Amino acid sequence: MSATFSPDEPxxxxxxxxxxxxxxxxxxxxxxxxxxxxxxxxxxxxxGLHAEVTELRVLELAVPAVRGAxxxxxxxxxxxxxxxxxxxxxxxxxxxxxxxVRIDGWGAPAQRFSVELYRPGATVHAESDDGGSFVLPDVxxxxxxxxxxxxxxxxxxxxxxxxxx
Amino acid sequence: MNRTAGGTTEEADxxxxxxxxxxxxxxxxxxxxxPHLLAELVQEATPLLWHIVRGQGVDRDDAxxxxxxxxLAFVRSTSTIREPQALLKWLVVSARRAAWRTSGRRxxxxxxxxxxxxDDRAVAVRSTEPPxxxxxxxxxxxxxxxxxxxxxxxxxxxxxxxVAMADRPDYKAIAEVTGMQVTAVxxxxxxxxxxxxxxxxxxxxxxxx
Numbered sequence: 001m002s003a004t005f006s007p008d009e010p011x012x013x014x015x016x017x018x019x020x021x022x023x024x025x026x027x028x029x030x031x032x033x034x035x036x037x038x039x040x041x042x043x044x045x046x047x048g049l050h051a052e053v054t055e056l057r058v059l060e061l062a063v064p065a066v067r068g069a070x071x072x073x074x075x076x077x078x079x080x081x082x083x084x085x086x087x088x089x090x091x092x093x094x095x096x097x098x099x100x101v102r103i104d105g106w107g108a109p110a111q112r113f114s115v116e117l118y119r120p121g122a123t124v125h126a127e128s129d130d131g132g133s134f135v136l137p138d139v140x141x142x143x144x145x146x147x148x149x150x151x152x153x154x155x156x157x158x159x160x161x162x163x164x165x
Numbered sequence: 166m167n168r169t170a171g172g173t174t175e176e177a178d179x180x181x182x183x184x185x186x187x188x189x190x191x192x193x194x195x196x197x198x199x200p201h202l203l204a205e206l207v208q209e210a211t212p213l214l215w216h217i218v219r220g221q222g223v224d225r226d227d228a229x230x231x232x233x234x235x236x237l238a239f240v241r242s243t244s245t246i247r248e249p250q251a252l253l254k255w256l257v258v259s260a261r262r263a264a265w266r267t268s269g270r271r272x273x274x275x276x277x278x279x280x281x282x283x284d285d286r287a288v289a290v291r292s293t294e295p296p297x298x299x300x301x302x303x304x305x306x307x308x309x310x311x312x313x314x315x316x317x318x319x320x321x322x323x324x325x326x327x328v329a330m331a332d333r334p335d336y337k338a339i340a341e342v343t344g345m346q347v348t349a350v351x352x353x354x355x356x357x358x359x360x361x362x363x364x365x366x367x368x369x370x371x372x373x374x
Contacts, residue, residue, distance in 0.1 A: 040211060
């Protein structure tokens with residue numbers, strides 16, 4: 001019969017070794033999903049933005065009719081319009097040559113915007129021209145949220161809801 | 166940083182080296198507008214929360230949502246928790262509650278879909294849960310440990326998952342949420358660890374490896 005171990009004794013080195021081995025085994029059989037930390041941080045970033053910027057709502061979502069089969073040159077694109085008085089943002093998503101997503105955007109009323117795209121693990125910055133147009137030529141697919149801030153500080157900063165690129 | 170508590174060296178030491186202490190510092194600086202420490206905390210404590218939630222029987226997809234919910238609730242919690250150790254306890258308790266709610270909803274869903282036995286596809290979709298991947302455990306000793314661990318009562322598995330993943334200086338907080346004992350001589354082994362040790366001790370593959 002094997003030794004018994006009293007629950008009331010202080011933990012010894014072998015106890016610690018067992019717990020360490022168990023931690024290692026748990027990480028092997030049930031690993032934390034890759035990207036969970038990034039997605040958690042993304043959620044926290046959006047939460048932080050919420051307090052600071054006005055969230056736009058989706059006004060219109062247009063997906064062009066699928067062209068005839070075999071027309072492989074057709075680029076799948078969709079256009080989404082967001083609004084929150086007084087700012088309207090329209091973006092067109094298309095496939096970048098790399099397989100990522102190209103975002104052509106336009107903010108109105110026309111002015112220079114500082115543009116930030118938040119996604120799990122990274123933030124991309126861009127700036128619009130004086131007419132409010134901007135391009136993010138190649139963004140990885142996945143959830144993302146755009147924030148537009150008027151460069152001259154006139155008007156509120158706005159964010160889009162999370163969109164699936 | 167401006168610490169208000171004129172605590173002893175020992176307290177200050179616990180504050181900086183323990184997970185609970187880092188959690189407190191992270192929340193404080195996040196509220197002051199600096200998210201850096203929070204990002205480090207999320208990095209460090211997500212594995213702990215993951216294993217707590219998974220230990221409650223939540224599947225991997227749902228567990229991802231639960232962990233994110235807990236972090237959101239953490240930054241939204243406006244209650245001022247003074248004691249750094251209390252923050253770790255808060256995280257652990259929140260993770261458990263959120264996991265209970267989720268597995269409760271799951272059971273409810275299954276109960277509702279039960280009258281449609283011919284539609285077993287729904288159940289099949291649910292069971293994408295990968296089985297315990299023993300082949301991943303190359304070392305025989307690790308396999309033995311895992312098998313013996315799975316023989317423990319569910320509550321012991323939950324508790325040991327947590328204790329194994331948690332940070333050492335936080336035994337006080339661990340003790341509070343798990344019912345482990347912290348005495349003057351240290352942390353006692355506790356019933357669950359004693360059981361696991363006995364199972365392993367009786368297993369020649371563990372003893373001789």
